[in-house]
Amino acid sequence: MEIVSYSSSKGAISVGVNFNPMYRHKIFKYERIKEFCAFKIREAAEIYGKKYQFKLDEIGFDIDHTHVLVTFGPNTKLSDIIKNLKEHSARALFKTFPWLRGYDETNILGKGRKQKLFTKGRFWSGGYYFESYGRKTFQSHKEYVANQGKQHRMERSQTRLNSFIAA
Numbered sequence: 001m002e003i004v005s006y007s008s009s010k011g012a013i014s015v016g017v018n019f020n021p022m023y024r025h026k027i028f029k030y031e032r033i034k035e036f037c038a039f040k041i042r043e044a045a046e047i048y049g050k051k052y053q054f055k056l057d058e059i060g061f062d063i064d065h066t067h068v069l070v071t072f073g074p075n076t077k078l079s080d081i082i083k084n085l086k087e088h089s090a091r092a093l094f095k096t097f098p099w100l101r102g103y104d105e106t107n108i109l110g111k112g113r114k115q116k117l118f119t120k121g122r123f124w125s126g127g128y129y130f131e132s133y134g135r136k137t138f139q140s141h142k143e144y145v146a147n148q149g150k151q152h153r154m155e156r157s158q159t160r161l162n163s164f165i166a167a
Helices: 031-052 078-096 138-146 150-166
Strands: 013-019 054-061 066-072 129-133
Touching: 013 078, 031 054, 031 066, 031 078, 066 078
Parallel strands: none
Antiparallel strands: 013 066, 013 129, 054 066
């Protein structure tokens, strides 16, 4: 994670986000869709990253959901980032794989040929799970905050003691 300077602050917010396709379909076991979706999410990060001031650090897939790690600044909303990644990739997926809007004719989900895929025109479900990460772990940061000032007081008293001994 890279620390960035902003107009009146310095830092970075890193968040891991998981989101899944509608109905939690196991669509990413189909390698072409998984690779294409990863490409389009990266492309969306390049297109919208400057405007919304974020960086896509990593992307990964399980058979029924996607993981992304994004870093952004204090003036950026996580919901805007996720909205752009989802919209851009979904639009491209439906354009490239139009059969996703119908039935599973190739039986890639393994639930039969009459299984509906994304018939309502939405690829991604509306929600997502997020968790923040930092250069320090939560527990070490919690201890640092709790001990704020104690270390400084100890160093000052140590300095006074050393100057007394040196005299």
